[in-house]
Amino acid sequence: MSENPHVVYDRRFNALIFGHTKLEKLWTGARWAEGPAYFPAGRYLVFSDIPNDRLMRFDEGSNTVSVFRSPCFNENGHSVDRQGRLISCEHRGRAVTRTGFDGRREVLATTWRGKKFNSPNDVTVKSDGSIWFTDPNYGIDTEYEGDAAPMEQDGCYVYRIAAEGGAVTAVITDMNKPNGIAFSPDESLLYVADTGATHDPSVAPVIRAFPVSADGASVGEGKVFATCDAGFFDGFRVDVHGNIWSSAGDGVHCFAADGTLLGKIPVPEICANVTFGGVKRNRLYICGQTSLYSLFLNTKGLPFC
Numbered sequence: 001m002s003e004n005p006h007v008v009y010d011r012r013f014n015a016l017i018f019g020h021t022k023l024e025k026l027w028t029g030a031r032w033a034e035g036p037a038y039f040p041a042g043r044y045l046v047f048s049d050i051p052n053d054r055l056m057r058f059d060e061g062s063n064t065v066s067v068f069r070s071p072c073f074n075e076n077g078h079s080v081d082r083q084g085r086l087i088s089c090e091h092r093g094r095a096v097t098r099t100g101f102d103g104r105r106e107v108l109a110t111t112w113r114g115k116k117f118n119s120p121n122d123v124t125v126k127s128d129g130s131i132w133f134t135d136p137n138y139g140i141d142t143e144y145e146g147d148a149a150p151m152e153q154d155g156c157y158v159y160r161i162a163a164e165g166g167a168v169t170a171v172i173t174d175m176n177k178p179n180g181i182a183f184s185p186d187e188s189l190l191y192v193a194d195t196g197a198t199h200d201p202s203v204a205p206v207i208r209a210f211p212v213s214a215d216g217a218s219v220g221e222g223k224v225f226a227t228c229d230a231g232f233f234d235g236f237r238v239d240v241h242g243n244i245w246s247s248a249g250d251g252v253h254c255f256a257a258d259g260t261l262l263g264k265i266p267v268p269e270i271c272a273n274v275t276f277g278g279v280k281r282n283r284l285y286i287c288g289q290t291s292l293y294s295l296f297l298n299t300k301g302l303p304f305c
């Protein structure tokens with residue numbers, strides 16, 4: 001058997017990976033790949049190529065990549081709701097949208113307290129149908145990933161769109177540039193990454209864990225869950241055991257629910273986001289800068305993440 005290409009820090013990692021599997025490079029040609037979301041019924045993955053203003057589609061059956069839609073308001077992060085619809089974060093639209101069964105784009109939210117969002121970045125859908133997303137300003141601070149514009153909000157916050165009525169509330173206001181976002185399997189914790197180090201080296205590259213309130217509509221004070229030792233954490237997903245699989249500067253880092261760094265999957269490009277796919281949800285898709293990668297794991301991702 002060939003040498004394990006993955007980095008094991010904790011024996012628990014061995015039960016989550018196959019030592020003989022290699023990272024597969026599926027496609028290259030993006031300027032900045034981000035925002036993967038998987039559709040089991042069609043066995044395809046969509047992912048963003050933000051600076052090129054296009055949403056790509058990888059088909060598992062044919063192993064090919066095509067353009068899903070372009071222009072696309074410089075979409076970034078995506079998720080799939082409980083009805084199987086695509087939820088999108090748009091930099092240029094400064095909006096969170098839903099692509100309905102008829103294929104039409106429906107704007108769900110663009111403002112909080114009468115002011116435009118910065119540039120919604122990443123999103124997750126809770127089991128009650130509420131949509132939780134982060135709003136750093138990467139899409140408006142230059143012309144590269146959206147349209148440059150001044151911030152209207154006083155900061156970069158995390159918001160919730162209620163399932164009923166679509167009311168928007170700010171749920172986290174004490175982060176620098178909140179980015180990746182996901183719930184623990186029982187939804188008792190909300191994990192959020194901070195990428196503020198891109199503009200201010202004094203901002204720690206962490207994922208914080210916030211306790212979700214009893215009514216499921218807000219969170220308590222967040223604690224540092226993990227600190228990145230290579231670049232910073234951007235997008236991430238959670239598996240059925242509660243392990244966190246996060247993008248980082250040198251690949252994918254896997255943390256146990258207790259915060260232990262279990263291991264790493266080295267990737268030859270900076271990683272921006274991941275998601276689980278495949279008919280068994282045991283295939284990790286990785287958006288690495290210019291390319292799309294995948295790796296089969298011995299665990300499964302949470303559905304609708």
Ligand code: MG
Pocket residue numbers: 034077121122179180234235272273
């Ligand atoms: Mg992101």
